[in-house]
Amino acid sequence: MGLAVIDGQLELLDQSQLPQVERWLAIDTIPAMVEAIQALRVRGAPLIAIAAALMIAVRAEAGDDRETLLDAIETLRAARPTAVNLSNAMDVLRQSMAATDWRAALVEAADDLADGDVALCEAIGDHGAALIAPGERILTHCNTGGLATAGIGTALGVLRRAHEQDKGIAVWVDETRPLLQGGRLTAWELGALGVPYTLITDNMAAALMARGQVDRVIVGADRIAVNGDAANKIGTYGLAVAAHYHGIPFAVAAPYTTLDPACASGDLIEIEQRAAAEVRGVAGAAGDLCWAPADAPVANPAFDVTPAALITHWIMDAGVFDRADVANGALATGGAAKSLFQ
Ligand SMILES: CSC[C@H]1O[C@H](OP(=O)(O)O)[C@H](O)[C@@H]1O
Secondary structure, three states, X not given: OOEEEEOOEEEEEOHHHOOOOOOEEEEOOHXXXXXXXXXXXXXXHHHHHHHHHHHHHHHHHOOOOHHHHHHHHHHHHOOOOOOHHHHHHHHHHHXXXXXXXXXXXXXXXHHHHHHHHHHHHXXXXXXXXXXXXXXXXXXXXXXXXXXXXXXXXXXXHHHHHHHHOOOOOEEEEEOOXXXXXXXXXXXXXXXXXOOOEEEEXXXXXXXXXXXXXXXXXXXXXXEEEOOOOEEEEOOHHHHHHHHHHOOOOEEEEOXXXXXXXXXXXXXXXXXOXXXXXXXXXXXXXXXXXXXXXXXXXXXXXXXXXXXXXXXXXXXXXXXXXXXXXXXXXXXXXXXXXXXXXX
């Protein structure tokens, strides 16, 4: 997870410098947590929600008053717009404050979100691994492992579980420009787990599919609409189009906390637009390497939306759903979506 509360102090592993620099940061104010989320020091749809929730809990235990905490909830909710987990988690915390002993209820709700995500990842891993045949070569995009969740991950949790079951898989890891979550974080995680992988640039994926070297694509998600459309890291849509063209199964793996029962379709999902500097060069432990003209006009949408028509499986904590299931409302509240406000 790369996140811990120690003696009332929240500490997080700064992912922006990994894997070259492993640096833990103490985060003790709401603005500092907002900065950490926006700079992707902590990232991944489930983990940013958990980080924000634990930050609110730390402030509640520090004695912040009700109005201060409610303001903090709304400030953190706005930190990044696309991943629904953050907003869902803030809603859960607000709901908890209706209790008589609201301070204790809030802290318990935050802890439950973190502990619950561990179990959700295990369920996703088990359900997804059952889909995978021995020897499959599976392509994944961005980072969806222990650095994006409180547990073993979503898509990467499926790959980890399949590996643990000795299915002999091999993974193609998209580097995932511009911030290289795949090349920096997924490669680091899979290497540590001993999962065979090959790092590729994003523009290699379609050619590998054309040569019959990809058996399946499994990615994460940041927000899944009721109709099954899924927002995920930029580049996912192109993978889905290529997989569809080549008849390759394309799965999205996510917990129910990534579902947005209030979102009918993917065209309604706000796509975060990020700084031009991220595209003009690569910032990392080696410092900023800028290769584009400093004034190069840039587009930098951080996510894209894959329509349900290009997705063959939704690997959720409640099970694996196909397009017929989704068309029959499996992702609406009551199906895979359980109620967020139990
Ligand atoms: C386990 S979902 C992780 C999800 O979040 C990533 O985005 P970011 O690195 O910008 O937080 C990416 O979309 C992953 O699929």
